[in-house]
Amino acid sequence: MHKKEVRGTNRLKDEKSPYLKQHSHNPVDWFPWSEEALQKAQKEDRPLLISIGYSSCHWCHVMERESFEDPETAKVMNDNFVCIKVDREERPDLDSLYMKAVQAMTGQAGWPLTVFATPEGVPFYGGSYFPPEDGWGLPSFKKVLAAASVAYSRNRQKIDKVTKDMEALLAYRSPGAGVELGRDLLDDAFKAAGLFFDTLYGGFGMSTKFPHSMFLKFLLKYSQRTGSKEALSMVRKSLKSMAAGGIYDQLGGGFHRYSVDERWDVPHFEKMLYDNALLSELYAAVYEATGAELYRDVCFATAGYLMGEMRDSGGGFYAAQDADIDGSEGEYYLWSLSEVEGVLGKERTERFRDCFVLTEEGNCEGKNVLRINSTLKGLDVSPNDEITGMKAELLRARSKRTPPATDRKIITAWNGLAISAFSKAASVFNEGPLLEAAKKCAAFILESVVDGDGRLLRYHLDGRASVKANLEDYALFGGAMVSLYEASGEDRWIAEARKTAERMIELFYDDTDRVFFDTGSDQERLFVRELDLYDNDIPSGNSAAAGLLVRLARIDGNVKYRDMAEGVLRSAVGMREEPLSFGNFLFVLESFLEGEG
Numbered sequence: 001m002h003k004k005e006v007r008g009t010n011r012l013k014d015e016k017s018p019y020l021k022q023h024s025h026n027p028v029d030w031f032p033w034s035e036e037a038l039q040k041a042q043k044e045d046r047p048l049l050i051s052i053g054y055s056s057c058h059w060c061h062v063m064e065r066e067s068f069e070d071p072e073t074a075k076v077m078n079d080n081f082v083c084i085k086v087d088r089e090e091r092p093d094l095d096s097l098y099m100k101a102v103q104a105m106t107g108q109a110g111w112p113l114t115v116f117a118t119p120e121g122v123p124f125y126g127g128s129y130f131p132p133e134d135g136w137g138l139p140s141f142k143k144v145l146a147a148a149s150v151a152y153s154r155n156r157q158k159i160d161k162v163t164k165d166m167e168a169l170l171a172y173r174s175p176g177a178g179v180e181l182g183r184d185l186l187d188d189a190f191k192a193a194g195l196f197f198d199t200l201y202g203g204f205g206m207s208t209k210f211p212h213s214m215f216l217k218f219l220l221k222y223s224q225r226t227g228s229k230e231a232l233s234m235v236r237k238s239l240k241s242m243a244a245g246g247i248y249d250q251l252g253g254g255f256h257r258y259s260v261d262e263r264w265d266v267p268h269f270e271k272m273l274y275d276n277a278l279l280s281e282l283y284a285a286v287y288e289a290t291g292a293e294l295y296r297d298v299c300f301a302t303a304g305y306l307m308g309e310m311r312d313s314g315g316g317f318y319a320a321q322d323a324d325i326d327g328s329e330g331e332y333y334l335w336s337l338s339e340v341e342g343v344l345g346k347e348r349t350e351r352f353r354d355c356f357v358l359t360e361e362g363n364c365e366g367k368n369v370l371r372i373n374s375t376l377k378g379l380d381v382s383p384n385d386e387i388t389g390m391k392a393e394l395l396r397a398r399s400k401r402t403p404p405a406t407d408r409k410i411i412t413a414w415n416g417l418a419i420s421a422f423s424k425a426a427s428v429f430n431e432g433p434l435l436e437a438a439k440k441c442a443a444f445i446l447e448s449v450v451d452g453d454g455r456l457l458r459y460h461l462d463g464r465a466s467v468k469a470n471l472e473d474y475a476l477f478g479g480a481m482v483s484l485y486e487a488s489g490e491d492r493w494i495a496e497a498r499k500t501a502e503r504m505i506e507l508f509y510d511d512t513d514r515v516f517f518d519t520g521s522d523q524e525r526l527f528v529r530e531l532d533l534y535d536n537d538i539p540s541g542n543s544a545a546a547g548l549l550v551r552l553a554r555i556d557g558n559v560k561y562r563d564m565a566e567g568v569l570r571s572a573v574g575m576r577e578e579p580l581s582f583g584n585f586l587f588v589l590e591s592f593l594e595g596e597g
Contacts, residue, residue: 016466017087018407019055023064027074030085033094041082041119047152048121049081049145052095052113054088055407056270056320058329059129060112065327066132067141073132076142080149081116088113089319089411090458092470093519096532097170102126104169116148122163122527125151172513172531178570183593189579189586190222190231196580201263202238204580210258211242213278214535214583220285221590232289239286242279243298246369249333250356251395252309253301255279257323265371266364269330269404270323273310274538276302277317277417284425299425306418307437309406314448315440316410316460317418325402332404334367335394343397344390352390410460412449412469415441416476417538423480423487438484445477446496455503455522471518471541474504478548482555494555501548501561508545514567516545533572539584542568547588554591565592 013024015032023030031037033050041048051068053060067073077083088095088111095113101123102109108128115126125148130141139147152159179185193215196204203209216235223231242248245264247256254276256267280302287295310318325331337360341349352358355373362368419438426435449457449465456469456477469477481497484490507520510531518530518541532540539547546568553562569589575582 012085016461016464017055017090018409018461019053019060019087019089020085022055023068023085026064026068027071027078028068028083029074029078030083033084033086033091037082037084038119038121044082045119046080046082047124047148048115048117048119049077049083049148050086050094050098050113050115050117050121050123051084052086052088052098052115053111054320055405056272056322057111058268058270058323059110061324061327063112063129063141067130070132073142073145076145080145082119089407089409090467092472093523093526093530096518097526097528097530098123098126100170100532101166102128104166114144116152118152118159118163120527123166124148124159124162167527171528172515178567179573179575181566181569181589181593185575186222186586186590186593188576189582190219190228192579193219193234194230197234198262199237202234202241203262203264206262208258208260209247209262209264211247211255211275211279212238212580212583213275213282214539214587215580216583217278217282217285218583218586218590220282220289221587224289225590225594235286236290236292239283239298240294243294244372244374246363246371248298249305250370250372251391251398252305253298254305254309255302266369267330268323269333271321271404272537273306273317273319273411273414274417276306276310277414277421278538280306281417281421281424284421284428288428296429300429303422303425303434303437311437312408312410312444315437315444316449317415317441319407319409319411319414319459321406322404325404330364330369332398332401333369334362334364335370336362336367340394343393348390351386355387408461410444410449412445412456412458412473413476413538415445416473416478416480419480420476420483423483427487435487438480438487442480442484442493442496456500468520468523470520470523471504471508471516472538472544474500474508475516475541475544475548476539478504479544479551482548482551497548497552498556501552504545504548505564508541509564513571514564515571516542516568533574533585534581535584536581543572543582543584543588547584547591550588550591562592 009024010030012020012030015021020032086094098113098115099109102113102115106127110128112129114130115123117123130144131138133140198206204212216238219231220235222228242264247259247264247267254271257270257272258268260266260268280299283295283299306317323329337358340358344352356370357373358368419441422434422438449460451457456473457465458467458469458473478497478500481493481500485493508516510517515531518532533542534540535543546565549561549565552558569592572582572585575585
């Protein structure tokens with residue numbers, strides 16, 4: 001994270017979240033999300049300005065430097081709004097709710113998420129990053145602040161109409177009979193994949209690219225059922241291209257968040273636990289299906305990264321590593337040609353360049369993101385010993401640089417993904433240390449990330465667990481317990497899976513619409529009770545819940561669980577309309593229909 005001028009602190013100094021603490025020296029009079037903030041807004045009849053982000057987010061840091069640290073901008077914010085900072089990883093329910101609202105109002109949204117809302121929390125305008133001056137087709141943040149303040153004070157009738165429409169839009173309604181569950185739905189999703197697939201570089205889309213690991217996992221399962229060589233080719237092309245590109249850390253292992261180009265060359269440099277867990281599991285599964293060494297090597301390197309840099313001494317895994325160092329994105333990972341020559345010498349550097357693209361001009365801010373030379377053949381084999389040795393030398397040299405900050409939150413849902421990944425890899429490769437890592441992580445969650453009544457909590461940090469767990473935490477942790485049972489054969493883990501599923505149903509299930517709410521019956525009620533069906537960065541709580549119930553029904557023959565899973569699957573009408581955003585739902589549907597017809 002960038003250095004800050006030393007100044008006074010605001011209310012965020014006492015918060016647990018690293019992201020909120022990052023803003024504790026801003027001149028903005030920040031509140032955490034709290035009853036105190038909402039009551040102040042209601043008492044003074046002032047709109048809320050809700051800013052949502054996370055600790056490793058590059059553009060969150062940029063907007064903080066440009067606007068939240070600027071005294072003039074801060075004064076406008078303080079004079080006209082009650083300003084609330086939210087860590088999306090701490091409160092995924094707030095993030096999901098307001099993300100949907102901004103997407104509905106503007107057609108797009110991302111982080112930092114900027115939301116203007118009534119004192120009751122109902123949004124009436126929003127966006128993502130706003131620059132300090134007009135640019136990139138965006139108005140300056142000060143102009144946005146002025147417009148939102150004037151609209152709230154002088155055009156309340158219009159604000160009331162917008163907020164009523166927004167409440168109606170965000171309140172979940174059952175889709176009636178729902179989607180018809182059949183293999184034609186899966187066939188249609190596969191056909192849609194072909195429309196968006198990049199045959200040259202793999203992945204989906206033609207510019208900014210995300211891994212779409214859940215949709216690729218669906219395609220793998222689809223190919224195994226149908227024998228589709230095209231589906232398997234999409235998966236293999238995507239994973240090989242990512243493994244060769246800059247989105248993959250060629251020296252230290254692990255994946256960055258996404259690529260800003262279609263070739264996977266230049267990434268957005270933050271590293272998230274969930275991406276690395278989902279991808280390492282997928283690479284293990286593709287190795288299992290193909291036997292190609294590349295997938296094994298990437299899985300092991302990614303698992304090694306997680307165990308070496310992201311694991312707490314208690315066994316849990318940290319949330320993320322930052323994109324920025326002292327305000328410069330990616331500095332830890334970038335190399336100039338002269339820097340590599342300083343480590344390897346000129347002659348060995350030339351041989352290194354036979355494998356990795358390394359130029360004088362670079363491909364990112366005058367330096368190089370290391371990526372495998374596209375002319376190199378045989379990417380399905382391991383690098384030779386000399387290249388491996390050179391990579392190790394460069395990694396040792398890199399380790400002497402200032403490292404990116406690590407967000408040490410141990411988030412239950414994301415650790416569930418890590419447990420599942422390590423369990424899968426342990427099964428595929430018969431690796432005892434990976435299985436032990438999964439067991440240790442599971443034991444840590446069960447012992448340290450629960451309250452006195454055994455209710456799961458959202459995360460653990462600095463010796464304490466905080467915030468009640470949401471649906472995604474229960475569903476993904478329950479699924480992890482099934483994976484651990486399948487990998488180990490130990491009955492204690494399936495017992496924990498059953499217990500977790502029953503508590504999940506008790507806290508989150510809606511009998512009327514046959515779906516799960518994201519927040520529990522014992523949690524804070526927002527202006528609508530949030531329910532998200534999209535598979536975004538991680539599986540949605542509902543698709544993960546359906547997946548857990550399908551797996552338990554298969555093991556136990558529990559008809560109730562299968563019926564509940566069917567109701568959730570029927571609610572996901574987007575599987576037909578937006579298949580790329582419902583990757584885990586499609587994978588679960590494959591499992592649900594397995595053995596039928």
